Amino acid sequence: MRELSNINRLLLLAAALVILIIIGFFNLRKPDIQYHTDIRSALEDLRQDTLRISANEVKHMLLSAENSLVLIDLRPAYVFDKGHIGPAVNIPVHSLLEKNRLETIRSLQKKGVRIVLYGDDEAEATSPWALLQQIGISQVRILEGGYLDYTTPDSTRNKENTTLVNEESVRYDYATIMEGLKAQGDMSSEIMDQPSGLKTPEKIVPVKRKKQSVTEGGC
């Protein structure tokens, strides 16, 4: 009789344990939002997918068929209210993964509408774009130059360079710039040496002081 009740107890405990584990298992197993790709595939996708859409193309698409394109403004609501691109929808970054927002975005995708994200600049939209891509919302583009470029006349802002190298626009040739600056430095030092020999010690000491002042400035 004693044996039976022990076994019963053990049985109950084991059953309870298994039930708890199954519950826990299923809770953990189904988070609402999941990655569609592992990290390494995500990296490959980042390197391959076209990232940007130009402001001109957006303007063109908006003029021709407003329903073909949806602009999503990622900036905070109060910034959006101050000024945004006409038909843009405001989805501040922090709310990007909220259920209704994601549903909106996914349904737009299903309809075949082109989705374009923008922030004040491209960098602001890059991470949200990459995140969406990793949870399965692909074919999204980032507005080239962001809101700030969109709203400045074509002539002024830095739009001359649309050459892309590894997804980054090439604006400066660093090596040439450095050479130019170093040459200037050499030139001025040559001129410095000419007037009087006393100038040379003066040249060395100020440089030291300069470094100190930069540090003290940080205090």
Add this chain to the structure above:
Amino acid sequence: MKTRYLLLSVLAIVAGLFLWILPMQENTRELSPEMLLDEIKDQTRYYSTDQVAKMIIENDPSILLVDVRTNKDFEAFKLPGSINIPMDSLLLPDPLELISDDARSIVFISRDGILAEQSWLLCKRWGMKNIHVMKGGLDHWVETILNPELPPEAAAGVEHDLYQARLGARQFFTGTGNVVTQSPSTTERPQNIPVTPRKKKTATEGGC
């Protein structure tokens, strides 16, 4: 009685199986999408070009500059002290270990900051902590450190101080001390430099 024993053993085996599978489902290190979004919202990942310049000049041992451009671009121009991990190789075991085991703050650097931002995002998802991005990338480095803009006369003192600091940084990185427009008069140069330290000292004393 025997059936009860049998049932008990079956349950125990099932429990064991679940417990075994469970940890494999979760990669506890990797961030979930929601956690990743939280990190995206946090702007403290950005270091300005001025901050990075200062860290290089002071030889700050707590940071590691990681340039994610191609090796070709890196060799053409790189920031002093930076190492090159092209983004394509970022998640390979060796580079990954190199930067994740490092106790230092990693600062990702790229041309305009976009590649650096993407690198940051992937490493964040992977679970790395203490990683940063130099805002604006090397393009902004050119615009602030190599060719700093002279603030208008009426600008606040802070802006002028910043400009002087940038000139100092430029001196450090290129050997050029003077702004292009001022170069005609060479006698101005020795005068310029002594003034700067005095300015800085008073600013520090006021703040400290």
